[in-house]
Amino acid sequence: MSAITNLVILGATGDLTSRLLLPGLGTLLAQRTDRRVTLIGSSQTADDSWSSTVAEAFDSVGADGPAVDHVLETTTYVQCDVTKKDDMAELLGSLDGATCLYFALPPSVTMKSLDVLAELDLPQDLLLALEKPIGTDFESAQELNLLASRLVSEQHIFRVDHFLGMPAVLNFLGMRFANRILEPLLNRDNVESIEIVFDETLGLEGRAGFYDPTGATRDMIQSHLLQVMGLMMMDPPARFDHVELPALTAHILRATRIWGDDPGRSIVRGRYTAGTVGGVDLPDYTAEEGVDPDNGTETFVQVTLEVDTWRWSGVPVTLRSGKAIGNPRQEIVVRFRQPPHIYPQFPNDGNVPENVLRLEFEQDQVLLELNMGGPFDSRGMTRVTAQTDTAAPELSAYGSVLRGILDGDPTMSVRGDAAEEGWRITGEILDAFADGSVPLREYEAGSSGPV
Numbered sequence: 001m002s003a004i005t006n007l008v009i010l011g012a013t014g015d016l017t018s019r020l021l022l023p024g025l026g027t028l029l030a031q032r033t034d035r036r037v038t039l040i041g042s043s044q045t046a047d048d049s050w051s052s053t054v055a056e057a058f059d060s061v062g063a064d065g066p067a068v069d070h071v072l073e074t075t076t077y078v079q080c081d082v083t084k085k086d087d088m089a090e091l092l093g094s095l096d097g098a099t100c101l102y103f104a105l106p107p108s109v110t111m112k113s114l115d116v117l118a119e120l121d122l123p124q125d126l127l128l129a130l131e132k133p134i135g136t137d138f139e140s141a142q143e144l145n146l147l148a149s150r151l152v153s154e155q156h157i158f159r160v161d162h163f164l165g166m167p168a169v170l171n172f173l174g175m176r177f178a179n180r181i182l183e184p185l186l187n188r189d190n191v192e193s194i195e196i197v198f199d200e201t202l203g204l205e206g207r208a209g210f211y212d213p214t215g216a217t218r219d220m221i222q223s224h225l226l227q228v229m230g231l232m233m234m235d236p237p238a239r240f241d242h243v244e245l246p247a248l249t250a251h252i253l254r255a256t257r258i259w260g261d262d263p264g265r266s267i268v269r270g271r272y273t274a275g276t277v278g279g280v281d282l283p284d285y286t287a288e289e290g291v292d293p294d295n296g297t298e299t300f301v302q303v304t305l306e307v308d309t310w311r312w313s314g315v316p317v318t319l320r321s322g323k324a325i326g327n328p329r330q331e332i333v334v335r336f337r338q339p340p341h342i343y344p345q346f347p348n349d350g351n352v353p354e355n356v357l358r359l360e361f362e363q364d365q366v367l368l369e370l371n372m373g374g375p376f377d378s379r380g381m382t383r384v385t386a387q388t389d390t391a392a393p394e395l396s397a398y399g400s401v402l403r404g405i406l407d408g409d410p411t412m413s414v415r416g417d418a419a420e421e422g423w424r425i426t427g428e429i430l431d432a433f434a435d436g437s438v439p440l441r442e443y444e445a446g447s448s449g450p451v
């Protein structure tokens, strides 16, 4: 696919655009000084402040250079209703060159817009970038995928999950496939358990309209943590490309099910009560403006899964995410089994602690816990943590996603069937909530989650 010339953000006045997309674009263009992209912001309402929104966002990440200046000088704003045929025809008609329509919109609006696009003659090399969530359940995800596939080929659909652009994920790929010492150990013979944890200090942040009907399971497990899991547990690809990686990720998700027979033991569901997080007082979740307590929305979820394949069967994989958590962890943790042979001369009759590999999600830090010394060492057994010391990544997670989009390279895009599998697994968790197998537990804001 050819590189993108026109980036059209649909839903340009939304929070996602100013908070994440534009700063991400800034970090990318500051690095790609030779890129010339035409940025068009579009939304249903008029907006006189688009140019200053773009400038402020670029400024917030200190982005400068010729590629950044080009965008600042040429960016335009178009008022357009994406669900109206004439509006979309006019918008597309005004563009010359390979175009990406970035749908920073709720899935219901995206679907209506895709329906409208089906009636138009679309330009060649049109790329559709679709923000999560892809649909609101398994069936609507299928429907949305079908609508998109009628317009362009799968290679021209980029389903965005910015967690796939986070340092932990990129580091894990490099550590696995550019070294000899890790990949042979990543299987049920050597791995005791895996955890993928993304807890946050943030509470609702005034997002009740989105969050209350959504909850932690749909918000964080459905795409982010499951896609990360699929990518990190995939079999080694023969090539690093848009065919192999998405296919291997989907293969893992297809093999995933809730651990054991009793969801009440494999899933924990929680909701925060009033408390203090990092010096900030948070009210009870149910007392937040716009929240309907009857929704029973969970602000915390932890689920243990099994990836039932030859390589991973029997290894518990725990995904966890909670809001209003004190001292939050945001990491991928691979816990290895103890050595197969026990030496009584080692402390604790040879029961040495297991090795643990930790990759921090948003920082470029990898930690490996090892045992050293032992019976003949005057210090005895020493637990050490080897830690990487690399520079912070130049691109934000959204910058990384946008690089794939602007290069027309969907390697790190979520493939349609993988998005559907995310909803299948999420549906099984939500069914267990609905049938009463998993009680909603309360935890104090600022605590480490439900006990």
Ligand SMILES: O=P(O)(O)OC[C@H]1O[C@@H](O)[C@H](O)[C@@H](O)[C@@H]1O
Pocket: 200, 202, 219, 397
């Ligand atoms: O830390 P980041 O990059 O903002 O990602 C976490 C966020 O990811 C978003 O997709 C979720 O909707 C938010 O609830 C969450 O806070």
